[in-house]
Amino acid sequence: MAENPxxxxxxxxxxxxxxxxAALMHxxxxxxxxxTWEAALADSGVDRTLAEALFPRRALDLAVAYHKRGDAQMLQRLAEADLGSFRFRDKVAAAVRYxxxxxxxxxxxxxxxxxxAMPQHAAEGTRLIWGTADAIWTALGDTSEDVNWYTKRATLSGVYSSTVLFWLGDDSPEHQATWDFLDRRIDNVMQVETLKASVNKNPLLKPLMAGPNWLMSHIRAPKSREDLPGRWSPRADR
Known part of the structure; x- marks a missing residue:
């Protein structure tokens, strides 16, 4: 009888x-x-061959899975939260806090x-942070398909990573200092967005932005989320 997929x-x-x-205990x-990998195998009782099929890079893949589990738990909490009365910047802050x-x-x-932070794993860490930022923006209804798709995720990646580092060293009651830090970082981002909008509306500065704006108008969001944060590939017909 065929196995049910x-x-x-x-x-x-x-x-x-x-x-x-099992790994988290170690x-x-x-x-x-x-x-930790060996201890997880011993404690869980999972067959080594099967475990290596599930986690080909062993401990590294366990760390990746742990991060992605956190993203999934955050998305579940976001789905259950009532954020209808929140300003959009507060929804972003809530997602990072969750x-x-x-x-x-x-x-x-x-x-x-x-x-x-190790050089050989830095690219993997970047993809994970970008994936978290993408998960937040997507959950909050972002539909951008142009350069804004990238700038939103790049900016939030910076906010998230800096907040995590602050949080790791925060010993304030209920991490209140971290949430204050997060609010300041998001306020900084909102100020930059306001500045960008004012530059594009300024009749003196607008002509200077014509070239960059034309170039950015040709940038599109990736069709797949399987290779975040994306990469540059030369056209085959060149």
């Missing part, structure tokens, strides 16, 4: 969760390392930041 997918997800949950001591509040173990994030 959905059942197979569910089983794979359950095994991934088992390995990740990350605080050993980081996202080979030692992303940090779903973290069950700050040390796992700290160890992840150390891992993704």
């Amino acid at each position: 959905r059942e197979s997918t569910d089983q794979g997800a359950e095994l991934q969760d088992s390995l990740l949950d 990350v605080v001591f050993d980081g996202w390392s080979a030692a 992303r940090l509040e779903v973290v069950g173990d700050m040390e796992a994030v700290r160890r992840g930041a150390t891992l993704f």
Whole structure:
């Protein structure tokens, strides 16, 4: 009898969760390392061959899965929240706050930041942060398809990453200093957007922006979200 693809997918997800949950018990001591990988295998009882099929890069893929789990939990919380009366900048702030509040173990994030700061893993870390920013903008209804698609995510990536670093060192009650820091960063972004709009409306400065605006008008959002933050590929007919 043929195996049900959905059942197979569910089983794979359950095994991934088992390995990740087991790993989190050791990350605080050993980081996202080979030692944590081996301990997760031993504690979870998952077959080594199957585990390596699910996580080909072993501990690195466990760290990636942990970050993506946090994104999924944030999206669930966003979907359940009533943000109808919020200003848009407050919705963005709420999403970033939710992303940090779903973290069950700050040390796992700290160890992840150390891992993704390594040169060989920096690109992976960038993709994860960009993915978080994209998830937030998409959940909040962003429909931009031009250069704004990139600038929104690049800006939010900067806000998110700086807020995470501040949060990791914040010992204020209920992380209030972090939420104040987040509000200031988003206010800074809003000031930049206001400045951009005023430049484009200024009759003296507008001609100077004609060239850059023409160039940016030809930039389009990627058709797929599988290769965030995207990459430049030369045209085949050149």
